[in-house]
Amino acid sequence: xLRKIGSVLPALMIPIxxxxxxxxxxxxxxxxxxxxxxxxxxxxxxxNIGNVPAPQIPDLPDFTTGGRSSSQSTNIQLINGKLTQQQxxxxxxxxxxxxxGTKTIGACKLSFKGETYQTQPIEINVVKGSxxxxxxxxxxxxxxxxxxxxxxxIATVDRTSVYVGEQINVEFSIYTRIDASYGNLEKPSFxxxxxxxxxxxxxxxxxxxxxxxxQYSKFLLKKTALFPIQDGQLPITPxxxxxxxxxxxxxxxxxxxxxxxxLSSNLxxxxxxxxxEDGQPxxxxxxxxxxxxxxxxxxxxxxxxxxxxxxxxxxxxxxxxMIQKPDMPTIPGVRILDPEVKEQTQFTGNQxxxxxxxxxPIVPQVDGEHVIPAIRIAYxxxxxxxxxxxxxxxxxxxxxxxxxxxxxxxxxxxKKIGSDINHIKPDRVRLSGRKFTADWIISGAYIxxxxxxxxxxxxxxxADRLFTDRAYARKVRSSRITRKRIREAEQALKKDNLGExxxxxxxxxxxYIGDRFNLDTGALTKxxxxxxxxxxxxxxxxxxxxxxxxxxxxQSRFSRDTQGADPHRIMQQAEQxxxxx
Amino acid sequence: xxxxxxxxxxxxxxxxxxxxxxxxxxxxxxIDRYEEALQDLKNAHIYYNLGNAYFKTGQSGMxxxxxxxxxxxxxRDPDIKHNLLYARAFRVDKIHIxxxxxxxxxxxxxxxxxxxxxxxxxxxxxxxxxxxxxxxIVFRRRAFMYxxxxxxxxxxxxxxxxxxxxxxxxxxxxxxxxxEATALSGPGEDYREIIKVHDGxxxxxxxxxxxxxxxxxxxxxGGWVKKDAIVEIF
Numbered sequence: 001x002l003r004k005i006g007s008v009l010p011a012l013m014i015p016i017x018x019x020x021x022x023x024x025x026x027x028x029x030x031x032x033x034x035x036x037x038x039x040x041x042x043x044x045x046x047x048n049i050g051n052v053p054a055p056q057i058p059d060l061p062d063f064t065t066g067g068r069s070s071s072q073s074t075n076i077q078l079i080n081g082k083l084t085q086q087q088x089x090x091x092x093x094x095x096x097x098x099x100x101g102t103k104t105i106g107a108c109k110l111s112f113k114g115e116t117y118q119t120q121p122i123e124i125n126v127v128k129g130s131x132x133x134x135x136x137x138x139x140x141x142x143x144x145x146x147x148x149x150x151x152x153x154i155a156t157v158d159r160t161s162v163y164v165g166e167q168i169n170v171e172f173s174i175y176t177r178i179d180a181s182y183g184n185l186e187k188p189s190f191x192x193x194x195x196x197x198x199x200x201x202x203x204x205x206x207x208x209x210x211x212x213x214x215q216y217s218k219f220l221l222k223k224t225a226l227f228p229i230q231d232g233q234l235p236i237t238p239x240x241x242x243x244x245x246x247x248x249x250x251x252x253x254x255x256x257x258x259x260x261x262x263l264s265s266n267l268x269x270x271x272x273x274x275x276x277e278d279g280q281p282x283x284x285x286x287x288x289x290x291x292x293x294x295x296x297x298x299x300x301x302x303x304x305x306x307x308x309x310x311x312x313x314x315x316x317x318x319x320x321x322m323i324q325k326p327d328m329p330t331i332p333g334v335r336i337l338d339p340e341v342k343e344q345t346q347f348t349g350n351q352x353x354x355x356x357x358x359x360x361p362i363v364p365q366v367d368g369e370h371v372i373p374a375i376r377i378a379y380x381x382x383x384x385x386x387x388x389x390x391x392x393x394x395x396x397x398x399x400x401x402x403x404x405x406x407x408x409x410x411x412x413x414x415k416k417i418g419s420d421i422n423h424i425k426p427d428r429v430r431l432s433g434r435k436f437t438a439d440w441i442i443s444g445a446y447i448x449x450x451x452x453x454x455x456x457x458x459x460x461x462x463a464d465r466l467f468t469d470r471a472y473a474r475k476v477r478s479s480r481i482t483r484k485r486i487r488e489a490e491q492a493l494k495k496d497n498l499g500e501x502x503x504x505x506x507x508x509x510x511x512y513i514g515d516r517f518n519l520d521t522g523a524l525t526k527x528x529x530x531x532x533x534x535x536x537x538x539x540x541x542x543x544x545x546x547x548x549x550x551x552x553x554x555q556s557r558f559s560r561d562t563q564g565a566d567p568h569r570i571m572q573q574a575e576q577x578x579x580x581x
Numbered sequence: 582x583x584x585x586x587x588x589x590x591x592x593x594x595x596x597x598x599x600x601x602x603x604x605x606x607x608x609x610x611x612i613d614r615y616e617e618a619l620q621d622l623k624n625a626h627i628y629y630n631l632g633n634a635y636f637k638t639g640q641s642g643m644x645x646x647x648x649x650x651x652x653x654x655x656x657r658d659p660d661i662k663h664n665l666l667y668a669r670a671f672r673v674d675k676i677h678i679x680x681x682x683x684x685x686x687x688x689x690x691x692x693x694x695x696x697x698x699x700x701x702x703x704x705x706x707x708x709x710x711x712x713x714x715x716x717x718i719v720f721r722r723r724a725f726m727y728x729x730x731x732x733x734x735x736x737x738x739x740x741x742x743x744x745x746x747x748x749x750x751x752x753x754x755x756x757x758x759x760x761e762a763t764a765l766s767g768p769g770e771d772y773r774e775i776i777k778v779h780d781g782x783x784x785x786x787x788x789x790x791x792x793x794x795x796x797x798x799x800x801x802x803g804g805w806v807k808k809d810a811i812v813e814i815f
Contacts, residue, residue, distance in 0.1 A: 421667050422660040424630040427597040433622045434654045436750075436815065438700035445704045449711030456715035 021046035023055070023110050025119035034128055037066060038095040042108055042119065045088045049112070052089055058106035062126075066094030097126040147245055150177040152211065153221075153263035155188075155239065158350070161271040165288030165319045166382045168226045169198065169350050172239045172265055175209065175216035179246070180261075185221075186240035188265070192230050192272075194322060198347055199223035225352055227288075227319045231274035238265040275380050281387055285326050287379035289318015295375055295392035302399045307337070307361035312375060312392065315355030320345050323356045326377050333366040334399075364399030371396050471518040478515030482508050482578060489574075493567055498556065501567060505574055506553035509546065512578055526550060539580075546577055592622035600630065608637045625655035629664070636668055641781035642758035644668045646814050649754070649783075653746070653815070656692045672781030694739070696746035703739035706732055753786035755796055755811040762811070764804025768793035775804035786813065 022045040032038050042055050054070075071090045097103065103124045110117040152175045157168055174182070182204075201221045209218035221241070228234055245259045275288070291314050298309040314323055321343055328336050337360065345354030364370055372395040381388050465472040485508030492500035513529060514520060517536060526547050533543045549570060599614030615631035618624075632647035648665040655661060694702065710732050717725035757778050765772040768791040776798075778784075784796035784803065794811055797803035 419667070421633055421636055421664045424600060424603055424633045425626040425660070427600050428593055428626065431593045431596060431618075431622060431624045431626065434624060435697055436623065436653060437747075438697055438704070442700060442704040445708050449707050452708075452711045452715045453718070456718040460718050 021049060021112065021115070021117060023108075023117035023119060025105070025108050025122060027105070027122055027124065030123075031125040031127060032097065034097055034100055034126055036097075038063070038097065038124060040093040040095055040105060040122075042091040042093070042110075043088060044091075044110065044112075045086060047085055047087065049087050049089060052110070052112050054091055055108050055110040057093065057108050060095065060105060062098055062103040063095040063105075064098060066096055068093050097124070100126045100128055102126075147178070147243075147259060147261050148263075151175070151180060151243055151245070151261065151263060152216075153239060153241055153265045154211065155236065155265040155268055157236070157268055157270065160269070161273065162228060163273050163288060163380065163382045163385075164228050164231050164275055165286065165322060165380065166228070167289070167318065167352060168193075168228070168270060170224050170226060170236060170268070171220060172222040173209075173218050173220050174241070174243075174263070175211050175218050177214070177216055180243040182241050182243050184240075184242040184262075188239040189237045190224070190226055192228060192232075192234040193236075194227040194229055194319065196225040196227070196321075196345070196352055197222075198225055198350070225347075225350075226270075227322060228270065228272040229322070231272045234270045234272050236268040236270065238267055240264045276385070276387075279387055281376075281378040281389060283326065283376040283389065284378040284380070284387060285314075285324045287314065287316075287318055287320075287323045287377075288382055289316055289320075289379065290381060290383075291316030291318060291323075291377075291379045291388075291390065293375070293377050293390040293392055295372070295395060297372070297395050297397055300397045302364050302397060304401045305363055305365070305399070307363045308397050310336075310360040310362055310372060310395070311357060312339075312360065313355050313357045314377060314379075314390075315353075316379075317348075317351045317353045318379070320352065320354045320356050323379075325358055326375060328360065328375065329373055331362075331370065331372060333364065333368070334370050335363045335365060337361040337363065362397075364397075367399050367401065369396055369398050474515040474518055478512055481515065482512040485511060486575065486578070489571065493571060498567060501571075502553040502556045505571065506550055509550055509553075509574060509577070513546075542577060542580055545573060549574055549577065592618040592620075592624070592627070596624075596627055596630070599634075603630065603634055603637075608634045612638070623650075623654065625651040625658060625661065628654065629658070629661050632664060632668070636664070636671075640758065641668055641672045642756045642812070645672075645781050645783065646756045646758075646812060649756075649814050653749075654695055654697070656695050668781065669783075673779035674782050688745075691738075691742045691745050694742050696743060696750075699739045699742040699746065703736050703743065706736040706739065710736065750815050754814040755784055755786045755794070756814055757782040757784070757806070757810060758812050759807075759810035762806045764796065764806050765793075766804060768795070768805045772805065776802060778806070783814075784811070786811070 022043070024043050024045075026041050026043070028039040028041070040057075042057075044052050044055070057065075069092045071092065073088050074085065095105075103126055105122045105124065107118045107121055153172065154175055155170060155172050157170045159168055162168055172188070199220060199222065201219065204219050206217040206219050209216055211218075222239070226236075241263050243261045243263055245261065293312070293314050295313075296311045298311060300308075302308050312326065314320075325339060325341070339358040339360045341356065341358055343354065343356040345352050347353075362370075362372070374391040374394050377390045377392075378387050379390070380386070462476075466476060467473075485504050489501050489504035489508060492498075492504055510529075513533070517532065519529070519532060530543050530547055533546075534540065552570060595614050595618035599611045599618065602608075602611035602614060611634040612631060615627055615634060618627050619631070628647045628651035632644045632651060635641075635647060636644035645665065645668050648661055648668060651658070651661045652665055710729055713725045713729045713732070716722070717729070757780060760780050762778050764775045764778060766775055778798070782798065784798045786794055787797055787803070788795040789808065792808050793805040794808050795803060795805050796811060
């Protein structure tokens, strides 16, 4: 009777710490014979447990401990968009029972990251002799050669003779009649081909297929579209993969072994024919397949030399990605810049289809209507073995105000890589000195400025008085007129013309007094003049002298009596009088 | 007069020799020659080249001192401005003064003429203005005053510039020439340390006592440093 306590059934494995780590114990059998071995497997499951220590197994007085081994596996799962990496490490112990009866394997302990985990105890029933063995599938020992018969890696192509640029599909499949696991894939080389992967096996998916009269399970490992880029015999080198075949144990004590076999696919040679030279048009752009071409302008007007985009699209089935930029015709009055290239391909059946688009910015340089002529593009049609010419529609656009736009400057790629002080000033023939501050002499300028303004004020006042104040004006002018008369008198004296002399001197003196004091001297008698001068506070001796000289002058003028007085002396006295009054 | 001319010729010769030393990479000898040339002649180019030579020998403080002198004489020279800013950016202590754009612009305009130019220009303008005012007084023509008004504005600008430059001198700017100097709270070794300053830091000299100088950094912080750790700019 089988006791199911501490069973191997996973349902009874109780996770101790479900959130991060599972630590469970299991045995391969719950009832064993005394001469048989018991396999105790302690399994640790969880995330990031790569460095988990070996668990402690309890004292097992009823068992002799045999060997210990461990195995590890990683399982990556994507659940609800979240990537989880479950690792599982199994520690495997071989135990040999000492006595019969019901034995208990106590709780095993594991300490990891500060937590201690425990397993449930397991009860084992040890019986005499052998316990009934588990049914084991029988399989014969197989040799490597035999395995190779049962397991093949085969490469196939859909055609072996193509033109340069024509699509070939190559498939690598495993044909198998036995169970195996695969690893160490060595990719074939596709030298001389443009490679477009179609399919890469992520998981094994079998289908039934016949090969050389035998029925095999086949699964597709890799499928690739190839486009030859050169002519000649191009080889597709073999793909290699290592298959691990589990051989079934031949006896109970044979735990089974794994045979590793390297599978290699067959070498394939492709005969690549060059494209015919004859009749290859100049417009050929490298396309091999079946294509159409279209051209479109994204706008039909351009203001201020704004670029208009020409969208040239070549679409179809074939080596879309190998199509070169077509030559653009030279169009007077516009500048065609280098295009922006977009491409998109997809597989439809086994055929690559898609488009390649060239977006040419066209910058008008003169105003007016610009015509973009039909753009001619040629491709090679391998099915018919001839070149086909395509032409797009003629397009037009109108440009205005191109002149106001500044010339287009390519964006600079200059980059500053360092900095330093500016260099020294050059040699000089002559250096001039500078002062930090000006001398105090400059303050003299301020005095000068004040004096200038003051002088202007004084002059202005004087000029005003000449106009408004008659007395002032006469006074200012008196000395000038008097001097003139004295000079006349002097000249008369030199000519010995005494009559003239006295007359001039008298006029001079009277005029001077009149101007000086603003009097009308001609209408006044000598006595009146004397009184006036006295009232003005002039010294009396000067007044007496003045009256005397004037009297003398008049007397001499009218009497012609020149005796008794020296005219030179009188002249001097008169001049002194004028100075003093 | 002859002596002055001889001085000019001699200074020019020294300046050209120093340039040759500079090109040869012998910056220390170039420094000596430039300094000698400056004995007889104050010239912005000599100060500028001397600043470069000091900078090449790693003496930021002395470089800044001479760039500032050169700037004082020729404030519109772009090389001088560039190297002064470059040397300032190069020094150990980065002093960030929050710059008000309006203050900056005003400062730039006011510093567009040197003190010497401001003084000469304002003096000349004062004389011209006085002549026009006199003309107005004498001839009573309003046109004279129309000329005077803008001249007065220019003169006021010159006075502003003059005042700003003069204030800079009056503040006694100094520059730290020691690699590192400790500013203390008093003129003596036993005082508490306030701040460490490094080569090239500019400050104003407030007071000198007992072989120590009280300096004030931009922003107000300051302290007493040893006299030989700093040098006056002007």
